[in-house]
Amino acid sequence: MAIVIVVAIALAGATTLGTRHILSSQLDRQLDTASARQATHPGTGTCASIPGRGPAPGSDVLGNLLSSIFVARCANGQVSASMVAEGEVNSTVTTTYPEALGELLAVPADGHRRDVDLTGLGAYRVLSQVRDGTVYVVALPMESVNHAVNALLVLEAGLTVLALTTAGVVCRRVIVTSIKPLNRLAATANQVSELDLDSGEVNLPVRVPPTLSDPATEVGQVGYAFNHMLNNVEGALEARQRSETKVRQFVADASHELRNPLASIRGYAELTHRAAHDTPEPVRHAIDRIEAQATRMSSLVEDMLLLARLDNDQTFDLVPTDLVELVLNAVSDSRAAGTDHTWTLDLPDDPVTVAADPDRLTQVITNVLSNARKHTPPGTLVATSVSIADGLATVRIADTGPGIPESVRDTVFERFARADTARTASKEGSTGLGLSIVAAVMEAHQGSVHLDSRPVGPGSEPAGDQPGQHGTTVVLTLPLA
Numbered sequence: 001m002a003i004v005i006v007v008a009i010a011l012a013g014a015t016t017l018g019t020r021h022i023l024s025s026q027l028d029r030q031l032d033t034a035s036a037r038q039a040t041h042p043g044t045g046t047c048a049s050i051p052g053r054g055p056a057p058g059s060d061v062l063g064n065l066l067s068s069i070f071v072a073r074c075a076n077g078q079v080s081a082s083m084v085a086e087g088e089v090n091s092t093v094t095t096t097y098p099e100a101l102g103e104l105l106a107v108p109a110d111g112h113r114r115d116v117d118l119t120g121l122g123a124y125r126v127l128s129q130v131r132d133g134t135v136y137v138v139a140l141p142m143e144s145v146n147h148a149v150n151a152l153l154v155l156e157a158g159l160t161v162l163a164l165t166t167a168g169v170v171c172r173r174v175i176v177t178s179i180k181p182l183n184r185l186a187a188t189a190n191q192v193s194e195l196d197l198d199s200g201e202v203n204l205p206v207r208v209p210p211t212l213s214d215p216a217t218e219v220g221q222v223g224y225a226f227n228h229m230l231n232n233v234e235g236a237l238e239a240r241q242r243s244e245t246k247v248r249q250f251v252a253d254a255s256h257e258l259r260n261p262l263a264s265i266r267g268y269a270e271l272t273h274r275a276a277h278d279t280p281e282p283v284r285h286a287i288d289r290i291e292a293q294a295t296r297m298s299s300l301v302e303d304m305l306l307l308a309r310l311d312n313d314q315t316f317d318l319v320p321t322d323l324v325e326l327v328l329n330a331v332s333d334s335r336a337a338g339t340d341h342t343w344t345l346d347l348p349d350d351p352v353t354v355a356a357d358p359d360r361l362t363q364v365i366t367n368v369l370s371n372a373r374k375h376t377p378p379g380t381l382v383a384t385s386v387s388i389a390d391g392l393a394t395v396r397i398a399d400t401g402p403g404i405p406e407s408v409r410d411t412v413f414e415r416f417a418r419a420d421t422a423r424t425a426s427k428e429g430s431t432g433l434g435l436s437i438v439a440a441v442m443e444a445h446q447g448s449v450h451l452d453s454r455p456v457g458p459g460s461e462p463a464g465d466q467p468g469q470h471g472t473t474v475v476l477t478l479p480l481a
Ligand SMILES: Nc1ncnc2c1ncn2[C@@H]1O[C@H](COP(=O)(O)OP(=O)(O)O)[C@@H](O)[C@H]1O
Pocket: 367, 371, 372, 373, 375, 376, 399, 401, 402, 403, 404, 405, 408, 412, 417, 418, 419, 424, 429, 430, 431, 432, 433, 434, 435, 436, 472
């Protein structure tokens, strides 16, 4: 609309100026003709006549010209003036418009056309020149020119407003109608953007309707390209899902296949170990290592197998389970395994029932407790508590150990993430899979796990006995059954 308004104004301006110029040139030609006639046709307004008598100068050619004024100042100083209106000569100008007459005589007689505003008469175009000692002045009214230009301006303004209004209304309607299909496209795009595409089985059921995907129209081309893109994305996601499934299946199969040979290795190592009384020390040591590493590999394979299963299918057989009993047993086991640590328990009196797979949940709690045992120095306090709040059961396991090293703190829940410290590395049971299993199992239980770890800083106090000051706190939450 702004562009149209600017163009309309420019057009109106150009037309007005052009018209004004054409009309002015026409007036100038008439002025020249009248001036030429004034000198050659004797009459009022010339020196060759008695004022008030004789033919009007040029009235025959000027015809319909209104209120033309002819003035002559003769060589003897006598001034003769007349006004021609519709062919009638009026020689009383001298007395009727004395000021105008003075203004006309004041115009320099140099043969140039000038615009003069005459008192009582309005705008005039004046030509004054000297011939044979006589000053001839002709003045033609600008009124007709101004009138025509003004009328044109009014007409143009009216037409412009009308055209702008019509153009505005029509354009708006056309644009709204033609853009409406784009809203449908945007809605489809929004729908797609809300889909959860980052993992798992993906299908993109959303498509732009066929009416909007006809490539013959502009909007249709967008719709068509959009559908094409969706097909492409869907294909890529399917391929991604297929290859992911394949890899998972492979890991599951490989872990499964490794179980039996590993069991054999362990069995034979154990057998050899028992029978090897008189074997030399280095050989006995080697056999010990074989047994230990085979055991470690077995637990690694078990963990991998469990994770692969959790990846493929996160549904468990959930049964009502008493969390208190489960935690009690797990802590008892840890207490037996970690006699160097101090184990405390804070349990509610009543059972806390959650829907869970008891074996998997025990594994989760055992993993967290064994971390508190394996990754902390002897003498560390491990405080375990169970509580209920807002329909959620919470298990809190806090230790006063050194905390999780910075290098793994952000990635502890990822697979094979473990600190590469001498202590951890020396631990046979460290696989880096413990906390990823915790996260996966808790997710399968619609629960969550939060970990807060404050390391012992260089300036902080040595390990105290107040859990929460430093050390690691793991909070497991589960919905109550
Ligand atoms: N309570 C803890 N105190 C200190 N470090 C911990 C604790 N729990 C976990 N970590 C760190 O997080 C890493 C990952 O733990 P996890 O996934 O259970 O693997 P793993 O115990 O097999 O090494 C561990 O290697 C250890 O460095």
